[in-house]
Amino acid sequence: MRVFVTVEEQGGFAAASRKLDISPAAVTRAIVALEQQLGVKLIQRTTRNTRLTDAGHQYYEDSKAILASIAAANEAVAGANAEPHGTLTVTASVLFGRMYVMPSIVNYMQKYAKVKVVAHFVDHVTNLVEEGIDVAIRIGELPDSSLRAIKVGQVRRVLCASPAYLQQHGVPQQPADLLKHAIISASALSPKVEWRFGATASAEKLAMQPRLMVSSIDAAMAAAIGGLGITHLLSYQVKSEVERGTLALILEDHEQPPWPVHVVHREDKLGSSKVRAFIDDIVHDLRNHPNLK
Known part of the structure; x- marks a missing residue:
C-alpha cells in the first residue's frame, strides 16, 4: 500500500x-x-x-x-505523553487564518521545537481525510461527518459602509432600501448575489446587483472604506475598522443568526500528541478572543 x-x-x-x-x-x-x-x-x-x-x-x-x-x-x-514532534497540517480561510490562527501557530511552534507546521489558508472547504489535514478551523454550520468538532465561538454576517458614504447617500432603514445603493460583493465567483435577512426560516432574500464584484475580502473592505458603497462581510473581518470609525454597521436588527466557529479534526488523530497539543492551544485562544463572542 x-x-x-x-x-x-x-x-x-x-x-x-x-x-x-x-x-x-x-x-x-x-x-x-x-x-x-x-x-x-x-x-x-x-x-x-x-x-x-x-x-x-x-x-x-x-x-x-x-x-x-x-x-x-x-x-x-x-507514548501519549511524548513531546509533540513531526509535521502538523492546519487549514483555515485566508483572512481568519492570518488574523486568528497564525498567532496560535507561532506560539505553538515556539513551545514545541520538534514540530513542523504546514498551514493551508484557502477560501474553500478542504477534505481533511483526502488531503491529510490534521486540524481545520471552520466557520458556519457543519455537515454530518465522522469528524470531531469543538465549538470555539461565533461570528455574524454584517452590512457596513464608510460614514462618508452613508452621509452622502443616506442610511438604509430596511433591507429593500439596499436596492437603491451601490453594492460591493466580496465574491466574484458567481454573477448571482443573494443576501438574506432575518432569523426565521422565511427570512427575506434580496437579489443584489453589485456595482463592484471582487474575489477577496480585503478588496471589498478597501472599496467600502474608500466610500464606494455597502458590503456584506463577517463581523470579525471588520471589527477593527468599525472601532476605528472607518466603517459603520447598518441594518443590525435584520441580521441572520450568528455562524458558529469550530475546530475540526479527525477522530483517529486523538492519540497524536502534536495534534492534541495544538487543539488544546487553539481552542483556548479562540474561546478567549473577544472578537468571536
Whole structure:
C-alpha cells in the first residue's frame, strides 16, 4: 500500500523508488504483487507515464486513509505523553487564518521545537481525510461527518459602509432600501448575489446587483472604506475598522443568526500528541478572543 500510494503521489515508479530509497525493480515487484493479490489492475503503465485505473483511484483514497490511521496508532502507542514532534497540517480561510490562527501557530511552534507546521489558508472547504489535514478551523454550520468538532465561538454576517458614504447617500432603514445603493460583493465567483435577512426560516432574500464584484475580502473592505458603497462581510473581518470609525454597521436588527466557529479534526488523530497539543492551544485562544463572542 505504501509503495502504491507513493507511486501515485510522486508521479511514477522511478520517482517513487527515490522517495522510498528502494530500487525501481522493487517498486515494480510490489505493485505487481499487490495487483495479483487483489485481482485487479491498479495502474496503467506506459513508457512515458502512469495513470490510475478506476479501481486504482478508489484503492488510492482508501489506502491513504488506512496508512494515516496506522501512523496515528503507532504514534499513540509510542507514548501519549511524548513531546509533540513531526509535521502538523492546519487549514483555515485566508483572512481568519492570518488574523486568528497564525498567532496560535507561532506560539505553538515556539513551545514545541520538534514540530513542523504546514498551514493551508484557502477560501474553500478542504477534505481533511483526502488531503491529510490534521486540524481545520471552520466557520458556519457543519455537515454530518465522522469528524470531531469543538465549538470555539461565533461570528455574524454584517452590512457596513464608510460614514462618508452613508452621509452622502443616506442610511438604509430596511433591507429593500439596499436596492437603491451601490453594492460591493466580496465574491466574484458567481454573477448571482443573494443576501438574506432575518432569523426565521422565511427570512427575506434580496437579489443584489453589485456595482463592484471582487474575489477577496480585503478588496471589498478597501472599496467600502474608500466610500464606494455597502458590503456584506463577517463581523470579525471588520471589527477593527468599525472601532476605528472607518466603517459603520447598518441594518443590525435584520441580521441572520450568528455562524458558529469550530475546530475540526479527525477522530483517529486523538492519540497524536502534536495534534492534541495544538487543539488544546487553539481552542483556548479562540474561546478567549473577544472578537468571536
